[in-house]
Amino acid sequence: MTKSPTGLLDGLDPEQRAAAAAPRGPVCVLAGAGTGKTRTITHRIAHLIASGHVSAGQVLAVTFTARAAGEMRTRLRALGVDGAQALTFHAAARRQLRYFWPRVVGDRMWDLLDGKLRLVAQAAQRTRVSTDTEILRDIASEIEWAKASLISPEDYPAQAARLQRDTPMQAAQVAEVYRKYEEVKNAARMLDFDDLLLHTTAALEDNADVAREFRDRYRCFVVDEYQDVTPLQQRLLDAWLGGRDDITVVGDANQTIYSFGGASPRPLLDFTRRFPEATVVRLERDYRSTPQVVELANKVIGAARGRPAGSRLKLIGQRPDGPEPRFAEFDDEPTEAGAVAGRVRQLLDAGVPASEIAILYRVNAQSEVYEQALTDLEIPYLVRGGERFFERREIRQAMVSLRTAAADPPAGDLVTAVRAVLARVGLTEQPPSGGAAKERWDALLALVELAEELAASVEGASMGRYVAELEQRAAAQHPPTVEGVTLASLHAAKGLEWDAVFLVGLAEGTMPIQRADGDEAAIEEERRLFYVGVTRAREQLWLSWSLSRHPGGRRHRRRSRFLYGLIPEEHPTARVPRRAATTRTKPSCRMCGEQLANTLEVKLGRCARCPSDLDEALLTRLKEWRAERARELKVPPFVVFTDATLVAIAEQRPDDQRGLVAISGIGPTKVQRFGDEVLSLLRDHA
Incomplete structure (x- = not known):
């Protein structure tokens, strides 16, 4: 049952209440991360309905993901609101287009493409350009950007040059493939996802009867994540409105991270120019993160250059104090990944659910080393927004x-x-x-x-x-799907949150991404992406980077420029203590004392010049033991110990747990699980 208008405002903070109770008309809610924007706008919808300003069936709320739309519907039902539409832009357009298509076009609606790659390939063949799968994917992305930006094939070369697009081939060739793609698609009587928006917009703009019927049905509009709107989505929104002003928009320009796909915060920032009488409310009370995380987030975004007035939100933490964010530097990526996995194991042992832990990185290609590190410690995980x-x-x-x-x-x-x-x-x-x-x-x-x-x-x-x-x-790395630690790119993490977040690989060239160098706008978008990552954490935040890709590799990387100013260079947690790092990644030969040069030498604890003292019989017994344990645990043998680790054990023959841990690749978890058995086997063999 719908609550009374006054009751719907109970439990809201003063700013949320002001937004929810604002009079019918244009309202702009500038909502920082974790400030309760979904709560605010659903209460606003319920308040408008309960106050008699609009009926539930006249409300259309749109957002950018099916997950966010589902969350909105769930909350509206909890407030007693049934009948209000909460959909993604594309879902709303598809529903409208299916209804109006027979009247506008005259036959049944064309089928929707599952993916455009096949038709892009046909267009590329007809244009006689490369049909390499990755190039086709990049061309498909360019077509999506162009359509979202309302750029035709004829205008593409000039616009790509003006905006300095990083095109997969000459812009004129992309434009020709784009033109052929449209021809092939239309001949097949198919629609892609952008067509849903384009055709719905055209139906409303070109058919007065269609527009009148639609506008009689929907009187009140709410747009979530308005900072991510594309020119095409904005044009559709304008067609929906038809000159009316009963619209509420919610967004945060500090979280604009999809400009590569045509998104722009400009409509959000220019909202009060378009609607001078608009009510503007700023939500800055952060209910998601501890004050320590909030302080770091404010420092990250506070360093941004050229911030427009509408983006100058400063979050105010509302939760009790928590631990300080932790910073760590490592000599190489596997060491970084191993340390992160070890810390994840500690959190799990302390009772933090695996589903409340996330490891976030800039690009999907970074996931493998973390997949392996978690696998080594038998920690379940799932990859979000990408494939394993x-x-x-x-x-x-x-x-x-x-x-x-x-x-x-x-x-x-x-x-x-x-x-x-x-x-x-x-x-x-x-x-x-x-x-x-x-x-x-x-x-x-x-x-x-x-x-x-x-x-x-x-x-x-x-x-x-x-x-x-x-x-x-x-x-x-292909266990059954279970609850596990989340691995995700920063883009895929948008809109999500966890108790503990690990931001990894924070080195120049990765964060910010190398291709952004020299482009101030691109660098600032990378900073906003970093800010999004920081604000995903509720309590625990770990930020780390490594100086080399490989163990023993040249340590030529440097930490991300975004980290400077967050933690002083001399801060004791700014880097792994140099002695510990040196001991881990630059050990000496146990026989002659020379510095070890590669992974094999580090693993064996001796340089290539010194003779092996491998006990072949012991190695055979160790492999037999490993095979038996692997069968019992139903895992591949290398999950117990790799061949190289067994060789190192058979050479060094440690006599206690300290000696085992000293061997590269044997950590506390492996010692706890297998240490006593291995030491017993060594004693029996001796």
Whole structure:
């Protein structure tokens, strides 16, 4: 049952109450992260209905994701509101278009494309340009951007040049593929998702009867996440309004992170120019995060350049105090990933649910090292907004090629052979400039790095051994879907929140992304993306970066420019203590004292010049024990211990847990699970 208008304002803070109770007409709610915007706008809708300003069936609320629309509907039902529409832009347009299509076009509505790649490929063939899958994906993205930005094929080259778009090929070629794509699609009587908005807009703009019927039905509009509106969505919204002003918009220009897809905060920032009489309410009380997280978030966005007045929100934390955000620097990515996984294990052991922990990164290609680190500690996880590493299309293709090559491998050592095979599926010497092609290249490069790791840890490793290792990793990283730690890109994390958040890989070239360099607007969008990541955390926030990709690699990276000013350079938590980092990643040979140069030497604890003191019989017993434990645990053998770790144990023959931990690859969790058994086996063998 709908509450009374006054009762609907109970429990709202003063600013939320002002927004919910604002009179009918244009209202702009500038809502910072965690300030209760969904609560505010659903109470506003319920208040308008309860006050008799509008009936439930006359309300259309739109947002950008099905999840957000579902949340809005759930909250409206809890407030006793039935009949109000809460949909995504595309869902609303599709529903309207299906209704009006017979009247406007004269036959049944055309079918909706599941994906445009097939038709883009046909258009590319007719245009005689490359049909490489990654280039097609980038062209499809350009077509989506152009349609969302109301740019025709004829205007594309000039607009791409004006906006300095990073196009996958010459702009004129993209424009020709775009034109052919539209021809092929229309000939097939198909619609893509952008067509839903375009055709609905056209139906309202070009047909007075259609517009009149629609506007008689819907009188009140609410737009969530208004900072992400595209020119096409804004034009559809204008067609819905038809010159009326009963609209409420909610947004935060500090969270504009989709400009690559045509989104712009300009309509939000210019709202009061268009509607001078609009009521403007600022929501700045943050109910999501602790004051410590809020303070850091304010510092991040406060350093932004050229912030317009409408984006100068300063969050005010409302929760009790929590721990200070933690900063950590590591010498290489695997060490960083291992430390993050170890900290995740501590949180799980302390009772934090796995579903309340997230590891966030800038690009999807960063996920593999964290998938592996979590797998090593048997921590369940799920990848949001992207595929698991071994499920990605390019990795599946590469695995097929590598399996085939294992029967007749190319000449050269393992790494050279793997590079030669992957060159056939797109691994070039130099990385592409950006886009889907760069992500694909990064993923293929990760396979080369796995080959380097195997070559360094197993002497004479073959292509067959390498493929078997990949198969084992793939199997271990494909557990049944269960509740687990979330792995997600920063873009995919938008709109979500967790108790504990790890922002990883915060190095220059990754955050901000390298292609943003030299473009101030792009850098500022990267800063806003970082801000979005920080504001996902409720209580615990970990920020980390590494100086090299590989163990023992050249430490040429530097921390992200966005971190300066957040923590003083001399702050004790700004970096891992140098002695600890040196001990971890630059140890000395246990025999001659020389610095160890590569992963295999680090693992074995000796340099290549010093003779091996491997006990072959002991190694055989260790492998037999590992096989038995792997069968019991129903995991691949390497999850227990890798071959290289067993070799190191058989060489060094530690006699206590401290000696085990000193071997690279054996951490406290492995010692706790297997240490007593291994030490007992060593004693029996001796």
